[in-house]
Amino acid sequence: MFKSQHPLIINLILQLFILQFSPPVSAIRKDVSLQHKHYCRTTVQGRFFLTDDNGYVCDAFSVDPLSRCCPGKGDKFSCHGCNLVSQCCNSYEFCVSCCLNPDMTRKELALKVKIAKPVTAGKFDFRCSTFSEDFSFDLSLTGNYGSVFDFCAGRCRHNSGSVVHENAYLSEFHHCFSLSSNFSGSSSTQLEARLAGINIIIGRQGESCDSVCKSNGQSCVPNKLALLNQCEVIQKYMTCKGACLSSIGADQPAEVVDDAPRYLNPGACLYTKTESMLSCDGSHSHTRRLCPCA
Structure with a gap:
């Protein structure tokens, strides 16, 4: 009987020896939950749609509850309902989306734009999901836009230059993000005005x-x-x-x-x-x- 159990005893002793002297195995995976998570900033002016800082437009119900980003479906940097010559749109959300396109707005120029006058800036609302709160900034304060998203969200809002007698719009394309000729180097200001409403x-x-x-x-x-x-x-x-x-x-x-x-x-x-x-x-x-x- 002892002889029949001898191999089992030797096998058990070998397993105990391996466990005793084998190097410790870490059960902790490296870099878990340490990956950078992008939290989107979004416009909140519209009742039904919003634009995130990735350049997507979506309805409020489809926004990711954690990242506050749109699903990423449809056109990125959509210029739906926009006049690309005047850079004016009939929708605030699509104005911001179109403006965020690097081909439309040069970052180095946008960040030089002053926001000292309410005519060009106005009040800017956005959601910051990092803190799960809504913030409201009065961009009539002195300074420059801090990002292209700030620039687009500010410029696309209504301003006194888009209305007549303070109660009627010059045209349905009253959300504009174009840079002034001083920044863009373009002499097309008169052309843009003549194409307004077209x-x-x-x-x-x-x-x-x-x-x-x-x-x-x-x-x-x-x-x-x-x-x-x-x-x-x-x-x-x-x-x-x-x-x-x-x-x-x-x-x-x-x-x-x-x-x-x-x-x-x-x-x-x-x-x-x-x-x-x-x-x-x-x-x-x-x-x-x-x-x-x-």
């Missing part, structure tokens, strides 16, 4: 501006075509992969579709030096028009 729409291939505007419940504004008939304006709305070229045709300003014959310069944007040819009813089977509608 909805600029890219048409489908072969479609006239009359048809484009009508399908959106509006009418083409012929005297605004000349304002769009400039490369710097066309390139704000279209990719212009084949550069911007001078052309002759009633369908300009426009962009040549990618599958057009090679001799038509596929992907190129077109403008005309003969502005008398500009027409709302002009069209071409291989171009998509840039249309001013109202």
Whole structure:
């Protein structure tokens, strides 16, 4: 009987020996719960929508209760309902989202903007989830914007420059984030003012501006075509992969579709030096028009 148990006793002694002299094993995982967690700042002006500092727009019910961030679905830096020339929008939340796009707002310039006047800043509300509280800041105080989000949330609010007689808006695009010409180096201030209230729409291939505007419940504004008939304006709305070229045709300003014959310069944007040819009813089977509608 002792012989039959001998191997078991030796095995038990070996296991005790291993446990006695084996190095200790840590049961604690390194870096657990030490990863950086981003808590979003959000706008709180709207009743139904808000914009987080990632550039997403969502309804209040879909916000993550811990991070206060939008789900990250849909377009980031959405410019829905915005006039990209004037950089004015008909919605506060989409104004902030569009403004947060680095291609729209240069950080080094935005942080130089003074917030001393309520006309350009106003009162700014945001939620800071780190403390699970809402804060309200009066940006009429002296200083500069502390971040691009501060700049966008402040600039997109209503200001006295967007109303007439303090009770009527100049146009439905009264949420604006554009930098002044002193900061942007642009001389397009007059152009932006002349396009205020104009909805600029890219048409489908072969479609006239009359048809484009009508399908959106509006009418083409012929005297605004000349304002769009400039490369710097066309390139704000279209990719212009084949550069911007001078052309002759009633369908300009426009962009040549990618599958057009090679001799038509596929992907190129077109403008005309003969502005008398500009027409709302002009069209071409291989171009998509840039249309001013109202």
